[in-house]
Amino acid sequence: MDQENVSATLTVAVPAARVFAVLADPTTHSAxxxxxxxxxxxxxxxxxxxxxxxxxxxxxxxxxIGDYQVANKVQVLDPPRAIGWLTGQEKADGHLEFGGWIWRYELAPLGPSETEVTLTYDWSAVPQSIRENIRFPPFGPEHLTNSLHHLAELVSGR
Structure with a gap:
């Protein structure tokens, strides 16, 4: 695959500030x-x-081992327009190491109560040593669409 990112877009019937607030709350990420x-x-x-x-x-x-933990580092924080983070892990010595992939949400207000949300997963900065062990993207493109639909349900209170 020549392209090193994948994106999906969905319009939600809530203001951008509300969408941003949900994305900026790590307790909502599993939902x-x-x-x-x-x-x-x-x-x-x-x-x-x-x-x-x-x-x-x-x-x-x-x-x-099925259960693990990731450490994320906020890379983009532009309320209520964009939020994104690098994903990595904490080594045994406490050092954080990031793999080079980033999750980014772009929010475009389409009026006072509607927002276009674009979710992008970008792995263009992943070094070859990691690419030898992990296939990118490590999930199908439907994952991004599923995530946006989950986000829409969450922000609209459904």
Missing amino acids: IDGTGWVREAVDQAPLTEVGQIFRMHMYHANRP
């Missing part, structure tokens, strides 16, 4: 996730600044 891998937030504080680290409990049946 939004389209793969079922994200479990619960370890760090439950809202995302408020670039560089902030937040950890999530995860589960993936194809891992040697």
Whole structure:
């Protein structure tokens, strides 16, 4: 695959600020996730600044130990227009290491009560050493669409 990112877009009938607030709350991420891998937030504080680290409990049946934890580093925080983070892990010595893939949400207000949401998963910065062990993207493109539909249900209170 020449393209090193995948995106999906959905319009939701709520203001951008409300969508942003849900995305900036790590406790909502398991409800939004389209793969079922994200479990619960370890760090439950809202995302408020670039560089902030937040950890999530995860589960993936194809891992040697199904349960694991990721560390995410906020890369983009432009309320209520964009939010994004790098995903990585904490090594045994406490050092954080990021793999080079980023999740990014772009919010475009279409009026006072409607927002176009674009979710992009970008792996263009993943080094070859990681690409030898992980196929990118590690999920089908429907994952992004599923996530946006989950987000729409969550922000609209359904």
